[in-house]
Amino acid sequence: MSARPSPREGADADPPPLPALLESEAIHIIREVAAEFENPVLLFSGGKDSIVMLHLALKAFAPCPLPFPVMHVDTGHNFPEVLEFRDRHVAATGVRLVVASVQESIDRGRVAEETGPRASRNRLQTTTLLDAIAEHRFDAVFGGARRDEEKARAKERVYSFRDEFGQWDPKNQRPELWNLYNGRHRSGEHIRVFPLSNWTELDIWRYIAAEGIDLPSLYYAHRRSVVARDGMLLALTRFLTLADGEAPFEETVRFRTIGDATCTGAVRSGAADARRVAAEIAATRITERGATRADDRVSEAGMEDRKREGYF
Numbered sequence: 001m002s003a004r005p006s007p008r009e010g011a012d013a014d015p016p017p018l019p020a021l022l023e024s025e026a027i028h029i030i031r032e033v034a035a036e037f038e039n040p041v042l043l044f045s046g047g048k049d050s051i052v053m054l055h056l057a058l059k060a061f062a063p064c065p066l067p068f069p070v071m072h073v074d075t076g077h078n079f080p081e082v083l084e085f086r087d088r089h090v091a092a093t094g095v096r097l098v099v100a101s102v103q104e105s106i107d108r109g110r111v112a113e114e115t116g117p118r119a120s121r122n123r124l125q126t127t128t129l130l131d132a133i134a135e136h137r138f139d140a141v142f143g144g145a146r147r148d149e150e151k152a153r154a155k156e157r158v159y160s161f162r163d164e165f166g167q168w169d170p171k172n173q174r175p176e177l178w179n180l181y182n183g184r185h186r187s188g189e190h191i192r193v194f195p196l197s198n199w200t201e202l203d204i205w206r207y208i209a210a211e212g213i214d215l216p217s218l219y220y221a222h223r224r225s226v227v228a229r230d231g232m233l234l235a236l237t238r239f240l241t242l243a244d245g246e247a248p249f250e251e252t253v254r255f256r257t258i259g260d261a262t263c264t265g266a267v268r269s270g271a272a273d274a275r276r277v278a279a280e281i282a283a284t285r286i287t288e289r290g291a292t293r294a295d296d297r298v299s300e301a302g303m304e305d306r307k308r309e310g311y312f
Contacts, residue, residue, distance in 0.1 A: 019207045026053075026195035027060040029158060029181070033140050033193050034060075034067050036183050040140040040193075041098065041133075044070040046082040047258040048215055049144030049196060051089070052204055055213055056195065057142075058093060069096040071138075073129050075121040075260045076103040077239040082258055085216040100132035117243035120263040130166040133190060140183070140191045148200045149287060158197050164188035201256070201288055202281045209274035218255045221272045226251050232265030256281075256288035 033040050042057060044050045057066055072086060090097045102124050105111045110131065111124045133141060147154045155170045159181040162168055174182045183191050196204070208215065225236035225248045234240060236248045239261050253266035254277070271277040 019203060019210060022196075022199050022203055023056065023059075023207070025179075025198065026056045028179075029193065029195040030057050030060045030142070032181060033142070033183070037140040037191070039136070039138050040068040040142065041136070041138045042066075042068060042070045042142040043144065044072050044086070044097075045144075045258065046072070046078075046086040046089075046216060047144070048204060048208065048219060049146065051213060051215060052207060053142060053144045053195060054089075054093070054095070055211065058095075066093075066095050069098050071098040071100060071132060073100045073125045073132070074102060075125060076101065077121050077237075077260045077262055079216070079218055079235070079237070079258065079261050081216045081218050085214075089214070098132070098136065100128045102128045104128075105131065117241045117246075119241065120260050122260040122263050126166075133166065134188075138190060139185065140193055142193050142195065144196055145194050146196050146199050146201070146204075156192075156194055156197065158194055159183055160192040160194065161185065162190050162192055166190075168192075202278060205274055205278040205281055209278055213274075215274075216258065218258060219277070221252055221254045221269050223250055223252050224266075225249070226253060226266060233267070234263075234265055235261060237261045 042050075042054060044054055054070060061067060070090070086097075102111070102121050105124065105128045106113050111127045113124070114120060132138075145156065147156065152170070155173075157173050157176055159174065159176065160168060161174060164186075176182075185191060199207075207213070226233040227236055227240065227242065227246050227248050228234075229243070229246065233251060233253055242248075251266075251268060252270060254269040254271060255264065255266050258264060269277075269280060271280050
């Protein structure tokens with residue numbers, strides 16, 4: 001399906017605005033997956049991209065209920081604002097929520113918890129995710145990743161094949177000419193699907209503003225205690241271990257991306273609504289993950305290494 005305007009609009013008609021084209025493409029992808037796969041699931045972190053993706057999925061099947069569940073991979077180190085939003089949003093939309101717990105993976109000995117001031121559970125999510133996919137026999141997993149986020153994400157196709165071990169091979173991907181997607185897979189394999197692949201962070205915020213989409217309060221300017229570390233501002237939470245010489249201080253900040261509270265940085269900002277955030281994003285030249293995710297700074301190929309192992 002093409003995102004071009006319908007011929008019925010006339011040759012001289014102005015094309016629809018970019019968010020409308022992107023919305024049409026994403027809804028087409030979501031419907032294709034629902035028609036083609038037996039047991040899809042939509043990953044829902046409570047972050048802006050997964051919220052937009054769920055908004056699009058609900059639009060795709062309205063007025064019918066969502067024909068697949070949503071799944072939250074819970075690190076146990078979440079911002080309380082995100083968990084509150086998740087539960088409220090799930091109740092309001094009536095979707096079925098599956099929670100996969102990193103803490104349960106630790107308790108079962110599936111993963112080992114890191115220690116020290118820079119410890120994070122972010123990487124541990126991979127095992128929890130793959131175990132949940134196998135347990136529930138999900139054959140398609142919607143993710144909210146965009147190609148502008150990080151170098152490794154730019155290598156993804158819209159349909160991204162994962163082998164029986166959940167692994168990704170960036171050098172062996174299927175062509176997607178003319179928006180035709182190949183979802184063939186054997187038992188035990190699955191496809192990661194990225195309906196927001198062609199969106200940018202600015203597109204996301206423009207769409208949020210246009211649609212009036214509700215988000216966790218963390219995304220807008222607020223006062224909170226933070227710690228300066230490695231060029232970032234980390235929120236002072238009960239999960240954060242202070243290093244020697246670190247002292248918390250108050251700052252007005254917002255978050256560009258939300259993940260494990262121990263490795264997700266904030267940015268100084270006075271933007272208190274979606275339109276002001278979009279204006280700030282339009283002026284920045286630093287990607288959201290490059291600026292605010294400590295786990296992406298481990299190495300130049302840190303994200304790609306994690307994705308090969310089965311990360312989102």
